[in-house]
Amino acid sequence: MDSDALFFYAFAAVTVIGALIVVAQRNPVYSLMSLVGSFFGLCGLYVLLEAPFLAVVQIIVYAGAIMVLFLFVVMVLNVPREDAAEWDRSHPLYRPMAMRIGAVLAALLIIELGWALSRTPG
Numbered sequence: 001m002d003s004d005a006l007f008f009y010a011f012a013a014v015t016v017i018g019a020l021i022v023v024a025q026r027n028p029v030y031s032l033m034s035l036v037g038s039f040f041g042l043c044g045l046y047v048l049l050e051a052p053f054l055a056v057v058q059i060i061v062y063a064g065a066i067m068v069l070f071l072f073v074v075m076v077l078n079v080p081r082e083d084a085a086e087w088d089r090s091h092p093l094y095r096p097m098a099m100r101i102g103a104v105l106a107a108l109l110i111i112e113l114g115w116a117l118s119r120t121p122g
Helices: 003-024 028-048 052-077 096-119
Strands: none
Touching: 003 028, 028 052
């Protein structure tokens, strides 16, 4: 495995793990900080694609300006932490039909991803 592939997998892992932490995090400030980490992984992917201008713009505009704006809004609004106690069984997303639709969509996504990967050469 050459170094480009190794760097690609490292930056892709940073990007995907950062994005998963954004969704899974209960504290909005920590979620925004992990989004910045995901942006840095994306910046590394741009560098691997030999697009240094896009990499610099990604850091300056998104990680710099936009994320500072998001952080300012979260701090001003004083968004509380999301607690599991707030979600009771009467919430619409806990209904069986919503869970079944989500499971069907997830299964379709996995099937489509498997089909697309089977069609790619090499």
